[in-house]
Amino acid sequence: MHNNSRIKDILRLVLKAYGKDLRPFKSTRPIDELIRTILSQNTSDTNSLKAFAVLKKSFNSWEGLLGTDTSKLARLIEHAGLANIKAKRIKEVLLEIKRREGRLSLGVLKNMGSPEAISYLRSLKGVGPKTAACVLLFSFGKPVMPVDTHICRVTKRLGLIPKDLSIEEAHEHLTDMTPKSLIYDFHLGIIEHGRKTCKAQNPRCGVCLLYGLCRFKEKSFYKGE
DNA sequence: TGCCAGGCCGGGT
DNA sequence: ACCCGGCATGGC
Numbered sequence: 001m002h003n004n005s006r007i008k009d010i011l012r013l014v015l016k017a018y019g020k021d022l023r024p025f026k027s028t029r030p031i032d033e034l035i036r037t038i039l040s041q042n043t044s045d046t047n048s049l050k051a052f053a054v055l056k057k058s059f060n061s062w063e064g065l066l067g068t069d070t071s072k073l074a075r076l077i078e079h080a081g082l083a084n085i086k087a088k089r090i091k092e093v094l095l096e097i098k099r100r101e102g103r104l105s106l107g108v109l110k111n112m113g114s115p116e117a118i119s120y121l122r123s124l125k126g127v128g129p130k131t132a133a134c135v136l137l138f139s140f141g142k143p144v145m146p147v148d149t150h151i152c153r154v155t156k157r158l159g160l161i162p163k164d165l166s167i168e169e170a171h172e173h174l175t176d177m178t179p180k181s182l183i184y185d186f187h188l189g190i191i192e193h194g195r196k197t198c199k200a201q202n203p204r205c206g207v208c209l210l211y212g213l214c215r216f217k218e219k220s221f222y223k224g225e
Numbered sequence: 226t227g228c229c230a231g232g233c234c235g236g237g238t
Numbered sequence: 239a240c241c242c243g244g245c246a247t248g249g250c
Contacts, residue, residue, distance in 0.1 A: 081247035148231035
């Protein structure tokens with residue numbers, strides 16, 4: 001637990017600046033979360049949420065999705081981009097869950113430890129470290145940090161993790177070093193920090209003030225600031 | 226106009 | 239164990 005005090009510092013600043021904007025934890029249904037997260041892979045929120053809304057509207061239950069052919073599914077989710085890949089992933093992942101569990105449910109994860117649950121999810125083709133972490137955190141409240149490209153960049157820049165970590169290693173490091181009860185807030189806070197105010201340096205944001213962490217500088221940082 | 230968004234897989238070294 | 243190309247829409 002090397003960087004423990006530093007991460008607490010940063011957590012405090014992030015929560016002070018953005019805590020009030022974060023939606024409180026409310027667990028989402030695991031299959032919903034899984035589908036939503038696959039749609040979000042390498043895709044903006046607005047596009048993936050639009051596609052998810054179309055899917056929800058198209059099916060009474062996800063059982064209905066299993067009988068739909070993949071090309072038709074791809075048309076339904078075209079707003080999300082990468083639609084052919086995602087349609088195939090969603091359908092095959094759901095089929096595999098149904099095959100394993102006898103029904104379309106991830107309830108089996110509830111009583112698993114995090115490592116076991118991660119292995120289970122990642123053995124589904126199309127589910128990588130980020131998608132697995134989202135399901136475990138947002139549906140089951142397990143202390144697992146989802147790391148996307150933005151979080152990876154920012155935490156490296158903050159010096160919380162070494163710059164040469166792969167994204168998979170970053171998941172492990174950040175999960176380990178963040179106090180369990182704060183993983184959810186930290187994840188959302190960093191996302192919020194990037195999404196909103198800190199396109200330029202924000203005079204009310206302690207993270208920007210202390211660490212110069214405004215979004216517009218990220219590119220130059222990664223070209224070797 | 227080009228770049229990038231809450232990734233992941235498969236194939237090559 | 240890494241590295242890379244492919245996948246593809248919409249917003250700025």
